[in-house]
Amino acid sequence: MAKLDLSAITKSFGATRVLDQVSLSVPDREFVVVVGPSGCGKSTLLRIVAGLEAASAGEVLLDDRPVSQLSPGQRNVAMVFQNYALYPHLTVAANIGFGLRRARMRRAEKREAVARVARLLEIEPLLNRRPGALSGGQRQRVAMGRAIIRNPAVFLFDEPLSNLDARLRMQMRSEIRALHRAVPTTTLYVTHDQIEAMTMADRVVVMNGGRIEQIGTPTEVYSAPRTTFVAGFIGMPSINMIPARYRGDALELPSTTLPVPAAVKPRLAGHAGRDLLVGLRPEHLDIRPGGDGLVAEVDQIEPTGSETLVYLDHPAMRLSARTAPDTALSPGMQVGLRLLLERASFFDAETGLNLVPPPSNLTGELTA
Amino acid sequence: MVRSRAERLADLAVYAAMLLLAAAFLLPVLWLASLAVRTQAEVFLGAARFIPEAPTLDNFARVLRDGGFQTYIWNTIKLSSLGAAGAVALAAPAAYALSRMRFRGKGAVMLGILSVQMVSGLVVLIPLYRFMDRLGLLESHFGTTLLYIAAGIPVTVWLLKIAFDTVPQTLDDAAAIDGLSRFETFAMITLPLALPGLVSAFILNLILNWSQFLIPFIMLTADETWPISVAIFRFAGSTSAATTQLLAAACLLAILPALAIFIVLQRWILAALMAGAVKQ
Numbered sequence: 341m342a343k344l345d346l347s348a349i350t351k352s353f354g355a356t357r358v359l360d361q362v363s364l365s366v367p368d369r370e371f372v373v374v375v376g377p378s379g380c381g382k383s384t385l386l387r388i389v390a391g392l393e394a395a396s397a398g399e400v401l402l403d404d405r406p407v408s409q410l411s412p413g414q415r416n417v418a419m420v421f422q423n424y425a426l427y428p429h430l431t432v433a434a435n436i437g438f439g440l441r442r443a444r445m446r447r448a449e450k451r452e453a454v455a456r457v458a459r460l461l462e463i464e465p466l467l468n469r470r471p472g473a474l475s476g477g478q479r480q481r482v483a484m485g486r487a488i489i490r491n492p493a494v495f496l497f498d499e500p501l502s503n504l505d506a507r508l509r510m511q512m513r514s515e516i517r518a519l520h521r522a523v524p525t526t527t528l529y530v531t532h533d534q535i536e537a538m539t540m541a542d543r544v545v546v547m548n549g550g551r552i553e554q555i556g557t558p559t560e561v562y563s564a565p566r567t568t569f570v571a572g573f574i575g576m577p578s579i580n581m582i583p584a585r586y587r588g589d590a591l592e593l594p595s596t597t598l599p600v601p602a603a604v605k606p607r608l609a610g611h612a613g614r615d616l617l618v619g620l621r622p623e624h625l626d627i628r629p630g631g632d633g634l635v636a637e638v639d640q641i642e643p644t645g646s647e648t649l650v651y652l653d654h655p656a657m658r659l660s661a662r663t664a665p666d667t668a669l670s671p672g673m674q675v676g677l678r679l680l681l682e683r684a685s686f687f688d689a690e691t692g693l694n695l696v697p698p699p700s701n702l703t704g705e706l707t708a
Numbered sequence: 709m710v711r712s713r714a715e716r717l718a719d720l721a722v723y724a725a726m727l728l729l730a731a732a733f734l735l736p737v738l739w740l741a742s743l744a745v746r747t748q749a750e751v752f753l754g755a756a757r758f759i760p761e762a763p764t765l766d767n768f769a770r771v772l773r774d775g776g777f778q779t780y781i782w783n784t785i786k787l788s789s790l791g792a793a794g795a796v797a798l799a800a801p802a803a804y805a806l807s808r809m810r811f812r813g814k815g816a817v818m819l820g821i822l823s824v825q826m827v828s829g830l831v832v833l834i835p836l837y838r839f840m841d842r843l844g845l846l847e848s849h850f851g852t853t854l855l856y857i858a859a860g861i862p863v864t865v866w867l868l869k870i871a872f873d874t875v876p877q878t879l880d881d882a883a884a885i886d887g888l889s890r891f892e893t894f895a896m897i898t899l900p901l902a903l904p905g906l907v908s909a910f911i912l913n914l915i916l917n918w919s920q921f922l923i924p925f926i927m928l929t930a931d932e933t934w935p936i937s938v939a940i941f942r943f944a945g946s947t948s949a950a951t952t953q954l955l956a957a958a959c960l961l962a963i964l965p966a967l968a969i970f971i972v973l974q975r976w977i978l979a980a981l982m983a984g985a986v987k988q
Binding site for chain 1 (some may be wrong): 713876879881882883884885886887888896900901
């Protein structure tokens with residue numbers, strides 16, 4: 341049990357700066373998912389917390405105690421690796437019990453601890469096997485067993501599910517969440533998969549280019565993205581970005597001008613005459629005859645069963661919309677679009693920042 | 709697979725070349741075998757009769773019963789295996805450092821180690837002799853073993869580095885998080901997982917040491933300390949043709965252990981030599 345603080349962590353490899361002043365505060369027992377494209381520095385951040393890599397500047401604090409001078413073993417953190425990193429020459433039981441080598445416990449106690457963890461993860465029948473004889477999902481469970489047995493202050497997960505197939509990944513997602521409920525431990529979970537971030541996190545940290553773009557609950561980063569990067573990275577299909585200019589009471593869009601609803605006006609106040617980007621999720625784009633005067637051509641239709649995704653071509657941009665599954669559309673059709681501006685996010689086209697800063701702040705304290 | 713005429717001709721040429729090469733190495737051995745099964749009388753016929761009229765295994769029996777031969781073989785086993793074990797034990801930490809640690813000049817160190825291998829033993833023979841003399845290590849199996857180890861280390865470092873490279877780095881990370889020190893990680897994780905590589909490096913050293921001649925030749929002058937290679941050379945230089953058939957039998961018997969080890973374990977040795985050649 342511990343609170344984890346990162347204070348202005350910077351890391352450079354030679355002339356390349358992979359982490360730039362990253363600060364983050366994770367309260368005890370919180371499940372934080374760090375998400376970002378590959379190369380954004382998220383794995384390096386995790387390795388610095390683990391002590392496998394030294395920060396060029398900044399400090400890692402566990403329960404307000406700086407740990408940068410401590411070896412990974414002394415930090416009392418546990419880590420689950422992408423490729424599991426099980427010891428191939430040891431049995432499952434030995435792998436799980438390995439972290440207890442130093443613990444002052446009697447042999448019978450250790451065996452009992454291993455059995456307890458194996459029961460929790462439902463891998464008791466596998467205890468005498470070696471990792472080579474296990475499936476991917478089983479290996480993942482053993483890796484988690486090795487992590488929880490030591491009762492660590494912090495759990496670190498480094499893309500633990502990316503080697504699993506889609507069905508197993510979904511199952512393991514909920515199992516890891518269930519595990520966190522059963523053994524509530526401060527957790528830092530790194531992934532490039534935004535679905536994992538959205539479904540598992542108490543809070544999501546979106547990283548890009550070595551910096552934190554936004555920290556917030558999954559709902560916050562989805563519906564109130566701080567930057568155009570966050571807006572584009574979170575959500576599948578990607579958010580629609582419609583170039584616009586605010587003039588008086590109306591928004592000038594490509595090929596049409598829309599009146600601004602009264603509820604939206606305060607958000608745009610003071611930005612008249614500026615180039616903006618209107619971020620609109622696919623579910624906030626209605627395909628309907630006539631529409632708002634915005635007309636596009638249907639390019640592709642992707643039925644997923646529960647809903648149908650429609651990709652549209654407009655001379656100025658490419659758009660996507662989420663519709664009911666029983667749509668009568670077909671490629672090549674010209675359709676009218678209605679924009680639910682009340683649900684849109686508005687960004688400054690120059691800085692890429694949301695005109696209305698989201699409620700959460702970047703140092704990462706919990707918002708009440 | 710259907711093969712063209714050109715391809716089959718090329719195969720034929722390759723086999724012919726390999727046969728020629730094999731013959732170059734095998735003919736002396738066959739000649740040795742021919743001599744070893746002759747009676748003393750037939751030895752004088754020389755090359756006139758390759759397959760003797762009255763072949764005999766008597767020569768082998770006499771050599772094997774000879775107390776001196778047994779001592780020489782025992783000396784060879786002792787020097788070769790201690791030398792091989794020493795080389796593997798001392799090369800392993802160096803190879804681990806080269807495999808796992810980032811430091812300036814690593815490439816230069818690797819090349820430097822390899823370049824030692826390129827220096828012929830003959831070049832350093834005299835300074836080496838004087839050096840060992842000063843240390844008072846001449847005439848001892850201890851000193852000789854040290855030189856065997858030194859001779860084996862460079863190639864062993866390379867072999868073991870390649871073996872350690874195949875053990876994933878994340879296991880080191882996992883071990884560090886499990887609280888293991890560098891040395892514990894090396895001893896408890898890397899070494900056991902690189903066991904096949906260690907064994908093949910040991911065997912390769914064993915075979916190289918078995919045929920080692922120069923080092924024991926300069927180090928050891930007392931008859932009872934010689935390994936078989938030196939003993940055979942000394943006898944060949946001192947005996948008349950009257951014992952040629954016995955010498956031939958001794959030579960063949962001396963080759964056998966190394967040959968047997970190689971045939972039985974060639975797959976391991978090949979695996980060690982080929983490891984890292986391609987990315988898995």
